[in-house]
Amino acid sequence: MPVRLSRMERREKTRQDLLTAAETCFVTRGFHATSVDEVAERAGYTKGAVYSNFASKEDLFFGVYQRRVDHVLTEVAPGLRQAGPERAIDWLASGTIQRRDGDDGWLAVFFEFWAHVLRHPELRDRFAAIHARILEALTEAVRQLADERGRALPSDLTPFQVVLAWNAMEVGLGLERLTQRQDVDVELARRMGRLLLDAVVGAAPPSASNDGQQQDRSTR
Numbered sequence: 001m002p003v004r005l006s007r008m009e010r011r012e013k014t015r016q017d018l019l020t021a022a023e024t025c026f027v028t029r030g031f032h033a034t035s036v037d038e039v040a041e042r043a044g045y046t047k048g049a050v051y052s053n054f055a056s057k058e059d060l061f062f063g064v065y066q067r068r069v070d071h072v073l074t075e076v077a078p079g080l081r082q083a084g085p086e087r088a089i090d091w092l093a094s095g096t097i098q099r100r101d102g103d104d105g106w107l108a109v110f111f112e113f114w115a116h117v118l119r120h121p122e123l124r125d126r127f128a129a130i131h132a133r134i135l136e137a138l139t140e141a142v143r144q145l146a147d148e149r150g151r152a153l154p155s156d157l158t159p160f161q162v163v164l165a166w167n168a169m170e171v172g173l174g175l176e177r178l179t180q181r182q183d184v185d186v187e188l189a190r191r192m193g194r195l196l197l198d199a200v201v202g203a204a205p206p207s208a209s210n211d212g213q214q215q216d217r218s219t220r
Contacts, residue, residue, distance in 0.1 A: 015053045015063075017043045023064045027105035031061060031112045058123060061113055062130065068106075069133050085141035085148065089166070089197065090190055107174055138163040142201070151202040162200050166193060 005013065021043035025034040036057055040047045054060040117123045142159040146152065153159060169192060177184035 011053075014045065014049060018045065018050055018053055018060070019063050019067055022060045023067075023106075026061060026064060026109045031057075031109050031116060036060070058116075058120075062126060065110075065113075065127075065130055069130055072134065073137060085144040088141050089138065089145070089193060104178060108178065111175060135160065135163045135167055138167070142197075145197065146201040149202045153200065157200065162197075166196055169193070169196060 018039060022034070022039045025039050025042060029038075034057070036050050037047055039060065040050050043049075050060065054063060114127070117127045139159045142153075142162050146159075153162065170189060173184055173189050173192065
């Protein structure tokens with residue numbers, strides 16, 4: 001027997017259905033090429049249902065972006081914290097490059113929307129706030145990494161600025177990978193991420209367990 005949903009539950013289901021449909025459309029066709037009518041049709045609702053839940057197509061994209069960030073912070077971040085800061089940062093660098101076709105579509109539309117935000121200043125604060133949630137989660141990892149290596153960050157740098165620079169490099173590599181797959185691979189992302197962090201917080205001290213790994217890194 002079907003379960004009767006409350007009005008609030010039905011509204012949330014509608015919202016989630018619309019976000020799922022919107023994400024598929026954005027990833028497949030891009031932000032500007034996607035219409036609100038297309039999202040409504042794919043989700044099986046009317047155009048009015050879209051606008052009763054989202055103020056605009058930009059608001060719809062923000063909802064998709066927010067949901068993706070929420071997933072990372074609730075489903076992925078706890079495991080990364082348990083793995084330790086160095087392995088967590090290494091994993092995130094690899095994840096930027098190890099993308100399936102659908103993930104490449106998300107990266108492409110993410111850059112498209114980022115450029116759209118630059119042309120619409122009224123959107124910048126909201127975009128920056130969502131973006132910063134991911135960066136703030138990494139900030140604590142940088143602090144822990146510095147503590148583990150017995151180093152203080154340079155006095156003119158904050159942990160957030162270090163993460164901002166690291167992320168800019170990794171996102172840039174992800175962008176380059178879209179057209180230069182033969183030159184941008186997982187090992188390049190890891191290597192460049194390590195070099196940046198080592199320059200800021202110092203290289204990891206050698207140990208019996210990682211001598212071979214450190215030697216391998218030095219030859220790449």
